[in-house]
Amino acid sequence: MLTVMRAPSRYVQGANAILELEKHVSSIGTKFYVVADEFVMNMTKEKIEQAFGGDTSKLVFEEFNGQSSMTEIRRIEELLKMSGCDAIIGIGGGRTFDTVKAVGHFSKVSVIIVPTIAATDAPCTALSVIYNDEGEFSEYLFYPKNPDVVLVDSTIIAKAPVRFLVAGMGDALGTYFEARTCLNTKSANLVAGAVSQAGFALSKLCYEILRDYGLKAKLAVENDAVTPAVEKVLEACTYLSGVGAENGGLATAHSIYNGFTILKQCEKTMHGEIVAFGTLVQLILEDQPMEEIENVIDFCLTVGLPITLNQIGLTDYTSEELMRVAQAACKEGETIHNTQGGVTVTEVYNAIVTANAMGEEYLQLA
Ligand SMILES: [Zn+2]
Known part of the structure; x- marks a missing residue:
């Protein structure tokens, strides 16, 4: 390729x-x-x-x-x-x-x-x-x-409500981790090519900017203010996230989002908010180190991105509904199949409930 x-x-x-x-x-x-x-x-x-x-x-x-x-x-x-x-x-x-x-x-x-x-x-x-x-x-x-x-x-x-910028950061949060999966598994990016060094570097920079400037930008926008941090985060959410995702490829986080669109309860939850939770699901599914998972959870808590099912709109749900989400996330053609070794519906269901349990745990500690 x-x-x-x-x-x-x-x-x-x-x-x-x-x-x-x-x-x-x-x-x-x-x-x-x-x-x-x-x-x-x-x-x-x-x-x-x-x-x-x-x-x-x-x-x-x-x-x-x-x-x-x-x-x-x-x-x-x-x-x-x-x-x-x-x-x-x-x-x-x-x-x-x-x-x-x-x-x-x-x-x-x-x-x-x-x-x-x-x-x-x-x-x-x-x-x-x-x-x-x-x-x-x-x-x-x-x-x-x-x-x-x-x-x-x-x-x-x-001047737009800060929830939009935070959701943008959620969408951008998945970029680096999804690109890393595609790079490691030699999967195609979104333009049917192999992941370039440039594409991967952009996705990495995207995550670094979120971590370093996300909170500063959020606080500025809450006060309708444009600061250098806002400009950096806007570039991360718009250019680095978009060009990074396209050239770096997608994986689990975005398939999890697609899966949750089948539930009416999530209708009012924004794309990026679900991608943030989906990123947590991806890290659990891929069994990434606890240190990395904690960094992602810390970032979400700092800027106000969801880390539990409750926070993405599921105040009331059945395990049958979650199973349907897992099935939808695993449909043929979904980018979740870029995961090393492939995934099954049961594995995805298990990662969703575990990500939720971990999110609940950290919410109580916060
Ligand atoms: Zn997206």
């Missing part, structure tokens, strides 16, 4: 970056189809128009319905076709980007991503997570290229 490394063509980040949007996209499009949900549209429409010097002839706005499903992708694809736009801009969070990336790919137009929250590593990747109309995980779609431009406005993100 050949080593493959990919990333967005341009990554821009900083305070009030959105006001410089046109400068960074003018070389890849002439008329832009802007997609955002109602809340984000109200918050950013004026700034986007301002970024284009008030020239609204270059912009067409459309509201996103909230679900990255094939139904929504086809709807926006049709509208884009009629608009005459040659580029699509997705503003908001993960599901908006998943939809916009799919539309950009099917319509063969340039893709620009502007996150307003740092809740997931979706901005930089060349893949979409597709849900069915009921909101359950359905499939991943993989594209031949990454978004053309990813622009992160740290001022906007710092």
Whole structure:
């Protein structure tokens, strides 16, 4: 297997970056189809128009319905076709980007991503997570290229509720451990290649930044403030986590997330929050040293990421439900199968209940 490394063509980040949007996209499009949900549209429409010097002839706005499903992708694809736009801009969070990336790919137009929250590593990747109309995980779609431009406005993100940033750190927490598994087992990354040294180094840096600056960044964002630590953590959650995961590959943590999407009780829990718990499950499943597990638990406790089933929304559950989660996590094609020696449903179930018991233990000590 050949080593493959990919990333967005341009990554821009900083305070009030959105006001410089046109400068960074003018070389890849002439008329832009802007997609955002109602809340984000109200918050950013004026700034986007301002970024284009008030020239609204270059912009067409459309509201996103909230679900990255094939139904929504086809709807926006049709509208884009009629608009005459040659580029699509997705503003908001993960599901908006998943939809916009799919539309950009099917319509063969340039893709620009502007996150307003740092809740997931979706901005930089060349893949979409597709849900069915009921909101359950359905499939991943993989594209031949990454978004053309990813622009992160740290001022906007710092004003969003801190839970989003913490969830982003949860998503980023899995990156290093999942990449390490893929590297060790010579499994393919998300771009069908072997893990590169560069990809692995990014995933490692991602974890180091979380550990060293995560709390500082969280405290700043709780006070709507942008500090150097916020910029570092935003880069970790957006670029290092996304490019790290794509080139480093995924393993158990993300399959555990996919597994829990089948339970209604977890509907309100964010992707990254479940990935954080999934990371703990992965370390138990792989039987990693206690010291490493404690470091991960300490980090989760410090920034407020879940380490128990209760904390990811399961206040009431049966062992039969957990078994169904384990089965879903082990479906064919899931990245959990990148684990050394393979895994069985029973092993995964056992790792979930043990991770939960360990989390409960540390919560009592904290
Ligand atoms: Zn993720």
